[in-house]
Amino acid sequence: MNGAERRATAGLATIFGLRMLGLFLILPVFALYGPQLDGATPALIGLAIGAYGLTQAILQIPFGMLSDRIGRRPVIVFGLLIFAVGSGVAAEAETIHGVILGRALQGCGAIAAAVMALAADLTRDRQRTKAMALIGISVGAAFMIALVAGPAIAGQAGLGGVFWATAGFALLAVALLYGLVPAGGEATFRPEVNARAGGLPVVLRNPDLLRLDLGVLVLHLILTASFVVLPVVLESRLGIAGDDHWMVYIPVLLLSVLGMGAMISIGERRRILHRLLAVVAVIVIVADLVLAGFSHSLPAFLLGLWLFFVGFNTLEASLPSLLTRFAPEGLRGTALGVYSTAQFMGAFLGGVLGGAIQGAYGTAAVFIFCALAAGVWLMAAIGLSAPASYREAATTETETT
Template structure:
């Protein structure tokens, strides 16, 4: 599959994947232990949920302007600024004075929004016929970063204190400068004029990503509650590794057909798989079978990774080439807005964790609505390669 790319394209995809993947690793290392860490500073579940999701709202705010700035000033410069901000936020989160200091640290951490600039950098350096495959590679690196993060985060908490995990995340952020420096940025980007307009169809596709990420953060927040019935936190890898590997293989298998003008079809498939996974996942407390739980987690990851593979390509097929950064920025802004609101709502509901059925119904309605929005934009007809 990598034979579809030139040596220089492979280098760019690999280096961007490493840069974004390291940042993702730093974000997700703290996920399994964040509620425990937050409880050191407050007894309020609402404030803990707000601290957890705070990075999502600043990512949502800054993705679009940073994406537009990357169209004008270059991807690498904006990604470097984002990494510096990420490091600063982690250092503040490591030693906050109180829960409000932790919230501020998380807000600063999220302000370093580099995903849209990174994806745009890859898309402008690969053929339009191989964008889905490049997105699949980036998506898999993000998936494995999450998997490694949720595994080593709890293990590290046994060896070092919780603050130390944020320090390590900051160090990983610093290391991510290495692959970024090695990227040779195309000179063509400097010829672009920043086109800040966001098309109506692109907005609607971006709102679909809001609901996907709303589901994602709720999935992760419920993960400890559901998983601890079977294994301790240190044993999460027993079902996370197989689930991510299976989903990653599926993502790679669909990438090539998706590039051959099946982007809309697999966008629909991702939403349908996510929709199926919701009741399977949330009915787990009533079934209490570990293999059933394996199935639920695998279904979620499969739908999620397929969506990560095809929706960015759908955006760049609908957008002008000189506005990739801005449009992908708005897309990722909606993703992280979904993270914020999902975390806050979960913070409200965690007071009574038995409210999983209303959450399940809310998620089902949101994904069904997403399917209708996809139909409104595409009529379930393929969006062919752009000629901009």
Template sequence: MNNLEKKFLYVLSIIFSFRMFGVFMILPVLSNYGMSFNGANSFLIGISIGIYGVTQSIFQIPFGLLSDKYGRKNIIIIGFLLIIIGSFICGIFNNIWIIILGRAIQGMGAISSVIMALITDLTSEKNRIKSMAFIGSSFGITFALSIIFGPILAINFGIKSIFWITLFLSILSIFLILFIIPSSNKTNNKNIKTFKNAFTSIFNNKFIMYINLSIFFLHSILISNFIVFPFLISNAGCSLKNHWKVYFLSILISLLILSILFSFFKFNYSKNINKKLYFFISMLLISEIFLLFNSKNIYISYIGIQMFFLGFSALEVILPACISKIAPLKYKGTAMGIYSTSQFFGVAFGGLIGGLLFYNKNDFLVFLFLILIILIWIYITFSYKNNF
């Protein structure tokens, strides 16, 4: 990878991290601190989390298609402007319904797939997998930091501080896009026929569709868990101001274990991928079983949370790398759009179902439902094994 490619990759990784930092900081705090909003209850909190995924899902594919036609930078800037508007609304108002509106507008800034597509545009084909692996690593670090800093910010400065930080980071990202990142000249799909060809090519690829389904399941599980985790940790005897320590320790151990696994056992995206998927999906299943029978025991709860973070972090790196490798080059933006749409459909589904099941603070129902989801995921993985 030459110096120019490295520069663009590092800057776009920072922009991607800024984008995701605001998304994830809110997860561990909205269930608890969001109850202070006027008219809030557990179900509406679930909607405020899930609505973000709904609008993300709606706009991911159109933004991917538009970026193929009108250029990545233009669409990314429009996306960040929407995030700024939504963050401003959430920062100003204190009514849960207006917060839901602001979160919906935030979600309309559906640019994750466009950023990933721009990265593939600005790096050579031989360095594309390395680039996606780097993005996956930066995603993992961003996820870890946001889950840790979200509770710290909320306890010291209030939940609104997270919305203002998201707004500031979005403004900073626009400046980076405008003045550092060049325009991509790889905008191929310019008519309805090629749009149709893009969808046909992607939807006919069974492995790509399996990966899209997998990221849907993964983020459904993530969001449903984070509706329950704050209450679970509190009920196990950990005060709100110490929640970040639980997340910090869990994430740190997960990153250390994954670093060892990926360093000593070279990850090959085309060899035995089904076994790797079985392993980490099964880890999620075991984690939910531990959480189902936690009996308000901090140690059992921690084991479950630890295993969840380990399985989630691994799959969050593996799945997008697989998409980057196998998606058709000229339809990369569309492929990433469909992938991100599936991801945020998972956010929407997990937020809505998790909030509904947890309406009466019944964590047993949430974990039981997630166990069912993972069993379905394992069955589908087994069914697709000949397509890996």
């Protein structure tokens, strides 16, 4: 990367990471603290965890299309401010219904598509996978920080403190957008090109884009459903206190980064990243089956958790990178809007279905459901085409030889 690309990527990865940190902070604590809220049930706890995903899903496409027309930065700032307001509402809530409302308002700050589109605008094609991988790593880093900070903040200040912290992260991200991302960052943005009329039908007719959209929907469905039950398994079955859960999560996550790095490196070097997605789907299926069948054994649980995070981190980094390569020029914001809609719809469905399945059938059934969902993604991933940049590079190498 050149200097401008490094600065833009670092700034946007930090902003995206802060945004996701605000969403992840409740994952390790809400299943434990949520039952203390008035009116809480397993189904409503799951809804509160996933509620932000529904409003995110509804607004990602409009925000992505708007960013194609008026620019990325205004959309990002507006979304971060809405997220901060929603965090305040959730912080002051005393009932489960109030938290659900706040979470839904948080989701109205739908900036994921605009952030990733801006990253794509500011990087060359051959550097874009690095940029998206760094953004994906920032999500993983946010997740690791949340697993430590969430229980610590909740232990000192309760759920209200967790939500006030998320509001602070959103406001910090606004400042960083102007302090870290280059001032001329949207010099390559051209409204007459990017605001192409009729872009949404073009995006929705592309089978490769739809396969990637399904992939991120399933990925975040599995993530959210899993964290409806993972804290419960650690505390009730493995006897690990809530404040100590980070001692399990953090080493497993750090080790999973090694697996992710190896897979992405092989995929990019050999230009087979699109083919490795099916392999990753199999890894996730195996992980969920291990978690379902061996949740009373700590070594087996750790193995299943490690496999899950290898799959999650690999997909989180590679799916958006592949999507920007398949998206038509001038429609990246729209394509990423559809992608982000699928992502957060998956989070919503994961919370709702995970809570409902746990209440009706127990924790093992949630992991089995996740394995079945990953199987659906596996069938779709097998048919994914090679990106044009891979084919062009292969043609150039053949001609040179």
